[in-house]
Amino acid sequence: MEKDYSKYTVQDFLFDEAFILLAYRGTEEKEIWHTLLKEHPEKTIEMEEARRILHSMTFAEDEISEAQLTSIADKVKQQITAGEYQKKRKNQLSSLYKIAASLVILAIICFGTYRFIDFDEETSTDIPLAAVHKSNPRGQKSKVTLPDGSKVMLNSESKISFPKKFDHGLREVHLEGEAFFEIKKDLEAPFIVYTKALKATVLGTSFNVRSFPEEDYTNVALSTGKVSVATIDSSDIQNKVVVLEPGRQAVYHKGSSKISEGSFDMEEILAWKNxxxxxxxxxxxxxxxxxxxxxxxxxxxxxxxxxxxxxxxxxxxxxxxxxxxxxxxxxxxxxxxxxxxxxxxxx
Structure with a gap:
């Protein structure tokens, strides 16, 4: 591949015509993105954010051609180059949502027929209204099957929420407490676990997440596959994305708001599950x-x-x-x- 995807930001993905076509229609470019995910797993989060923004607009498949998408992207690029949407990094995602809004407006002006889903300017990790909520009191553990067939072991005093049906090429759940995930592999639909401080993004793997409110840390420990871990707070420019290999863990320290990476004792971390x-x-x-x-x-x-x-x-x-x-x-x-x-x- 000629493009250097390793340096791509969310904004770069938003203005990549092949990515836009893939996000909306799933064209033959799928194989390119499959290869990208394998070669640059650290970019999974950027791709997920870009696809989230693009899917804030839902166009009918037969209404936008490749030439039209290219035209939209080119016009928004010109606005950004002119400086209309340049912001400080702490407001970057808010700016991207405004860019997405400009895509909607340009589509309306250029092509007329459209339909879209309302979205706020600020990043949101709210649970959809049509959601499933599972929780365990103290002294109880449970097994949960997600809409895609992935399996979750939910620990005591823990709760998990997820939509009744995964769509838009994303699989997202929200966790408070502790759970072990066994995720079905799907290169077209990243799986994201949100805690209060962190989000872990995977394609297909097994891993443990621990995030109890009363504890001073949040932990993501990888058993198999790969997982990308980042903070929820997009304004924190000091925390880079951590990509874990099996046997490695990422620990978010609430006091310092920093992420550290290291090895872990599999027997200790997964003892509760066993x-x-x-x-x-x-x-x-x-x-x-x-x-x-x-x-x-x-x-x-x-x-x-x-x-x-x-x-x-x-x-x-x-x-x-x-x-x-x-x-x-x-x-x-x-x-x-x-x-x-x-x-x-x-x-």
């Missing part, structure tokens, strides 16, 4: 939080000895009574167990 409680140098607060989420109980510790605890062990598919008995022996405490409450008293 019905295993995994403690690694856990203090008493960590133990409390994990047991409360796992078993759906409230735990109260009546003294300050918790500060001295450092526990490393695992429990495979065991009832709360067995776990408490083992922990009481190891950490030297007494406990009183009610229906939905546990009181711990250190000796």
């Amino acid at each position: 019905k295993t409680i995994y403690f690694k140098q856990a203090n008493m607060a960590d133990i409390e939080n994990k047991l409360e989420r796992w078993y759906g109980v409230d735990i109260t510790v009546e003294n300050t000895a918790r500060k001295k605890v450092s526990l490393s062990t695992t429990f495979k598919d065991q009832p709360l009574s067995s776990v408490l008995k083992s922990l009481a022996f190891t950490l030297k405490f007494d406990y009183q167990k009610g229906k939905n409450e546990v009181i711990i008293r250190f000796k």
Whole structure:
């Protein structure tokens, strides 16, 4: 391919005639974009944003020819070159939506017949009205099948939302909490997981996402395939896109708003999925939080000895009574167990 797609921005994709044709009609250029995705997975997010903007307008397939699309793109390019839409980077996506609006206007002026979907200037990750919402309380896990057949294991105290039907060449879900995804491969429809701070974009892979509101980090850990991770905040120019290989993870630190990349312990990260409680140098607060989420109980510790605890062990598919008995022996405490409450008293 002659074009240097590795340097393409969202704006570049918006004004690439072949991309516009692909986004609307899925012409023979599909193979070019399949090759692009394989060679430049780091550009998946830019392509997804461009396609999202283009699909804010929905033209009938037989109303726009390649020559007409080229004419529209050329006219908008002239406006951008003249500086009408140049903005600071922190307003870049807002500008792109204005550019998309100009495409609509030009299409109306040049070709008359049209139809389009309303859109706001600001980037939005709102859940569509026709959406499916799944949630688990503490002490419960569940399996969810998405509209495309992809599988999700949803952890306790977690919730996921997604449209009843994926369309416009995109597959998007919103997650709070933790889930393991096994995504069906589809080169024409990137799969995107949105958390409050991050979005992970894939084509077909398996990975774990952890994003609990009370924790100071969001984690994306890749098991198979490839995944591209970026922050939701488009104004943050210091965070580049992180493309993960199997066995690597991206961690977003809420305090510094930075993303770090590194290896991870697969057994530890995926323990919850395999019905295993995994403690690694856990203090008493960590133990409390994990047991409360796992078993759906409230735990109260009546003294300050918790500060001295450092526990490393695992429990495979065991009832709360067995776990408490083992922990009481190891950490030297007494406990009183009610229906939905546990009181711990250190000796």
